[in-house]
Amino acid sequence: MKVAIASDHGGMNIREEIKDLLNELGIEFDDFGCECDASVDYPDYAQPVAEKVASGEYDRGILVCGTGIGMSISANKVKGIRCALVHDLFSAKATREHNNSNVLAMGERVIGPGLAREIAKVWLETEYEGGRHERRIGKITEYEKRAK
Numbered sequence: 001m002k003v004a005i006a007s008d009h010g011g012m013n014i015r016e017e018i019k020d021l022l023n024e025l026g027i028e029f030d031d032f033g034c035e036c037d038a039s040v041d042y043p044d045y046a047q048p049v050a051e052k053v054a055s056g057e058y059d060r061g062i063l064v065c066g067t068g069i070g071m072s073i074s075a076n077k078v079k080g081i082r083c084a085l086v087h088d089l090f091s092a093k094a095t096r097e098h099n100n101s102n103v104l105a106m107g108e109r110v111i112g113p114g115l116a117r118e119i120a121k122v123w124l125e126t127e128y129e130g131g132r133h134e135r136r137i138g139k140i141t142e143y144e145k146r147a148k
Contacts, residue, residue, distance in 0.1 A: 001027050001028070001059045001060065001124070002027075002028045002029065002030075002057075002058050002059050002060075003022060003027055003028070003029040003030075003058060003059065003060050003061065003062060003124075004029070004030055004032060004049040004052045004053060004057075004058040004060075004061045004062075005018060005019065005022070005029055005030070005031050005032065005049070005061065005062045005063075006031070006032040006033055006034070006045040006046065006048070006049045006061075006062075006063055006064075007033075007034060007045065007063065007064040007065060007071075007108075008034055008040050008041070008042040008044075008045055008064075008065045008066075008070075008071070009034060009036065009037055009038060009039055009040050010064075010065045010066030010067075010107075010108055010109060011063075011064025011065045011066065011068075011071075011106070011107070011108045012034070012037075012064075012108075013108060013113060014064045014106060014108045014111075014113055014116045015031070015062075015064050017113040017116055017117055018062055018064070018116065018117065018120050019031060020117075021117050021120055021121060025121070025124065027124065030058070032045060032048055032049055032052075033045055042065045042070040042071050042074060043070070043074040045063070045071070046063050046065075046070070046071045046072075046074035046075045046105075047074055047075070047077070047078060049061040049063060049075065049103070050074070050075040050076075050077075050078035050081045050083065050103060051078055053078075053080075053081060053102050053103055054078050054079060054080035054081055059102070060102050060103065060104070060124070061075070061081075061083075061102065061103040061104070062103070062104045062105075062106075062120060063075060063083070063103060063104070063105045063106075064105070064106050064107070064108055064116075065105075065107065065108070066107055066108060066109040066110075067107035067109060067110055068085045068086075068087070068105040068106045068107035068110065069085060069105075069107070071083075071085075071105040072084070072085040072103075072105035075103045075105065079144045079147075080102075080141075080144065081102060081103055082099055082100060082101045082102055082103070082137075082140070083101065083102075083103035083104070083105055084099060084101040084103070084104060084105065085105045085106070085107075086104060086105070086106060086119055086123065087106065087107065087110050087111050087115075087119070088119070089118060089119060089122050092104070092119045092120075092122040092123040092126070093122050093123075093126050095123070096122075096123055096126035096127065096128060097126055097127070097128060097129045097133075098129065098133050098136075099133070099136075099137070100128040100130075100133070100137055101123075104119070104120065104123050106119060106120075
């Protein structure tokens with residue numbers, strides 16, 4: 001598995017925690033920033049990560065901002081992306097099993113580093129169930145194909 005990770009200024013601390021986790025799990029990743037404490041625009045980080053995942057260059061993406069909301073909205077504008085905003089372990093597991101999410105968004109101002117690590121670990125280690133969920137994912141994909 002290869003992961004693209006990024007944050008804006010509001011998610012830098014958790015991004016560093018997730019990078020440590022990825023190293024511990026032996027998961028290859030690339031960090032796409034940001035590298036400053038000054039205010040930056042989350043779409044500038046979310047969209048490149050989402051595009052890299054959608055293209056297949058990376059298997060999954062992880063995005064962190066203050067709430068996770070801006071990152072998830074931005075990432076979900078990219079065709080082929082199913083970005084889930086997650087702040088609990090149940091949702092982390094369910095979004096992989098049922099929705100085959102390929103990007104995870106979290107909010108540093110919403111959860112702490114310990115929970116963020118647990119969420120990312122569960123999300124990274126949970127497989128998509130397919131089966132009955134495949135029809136639903138297919139409907140999303142078909143809509144994206146028709147959308148202008």
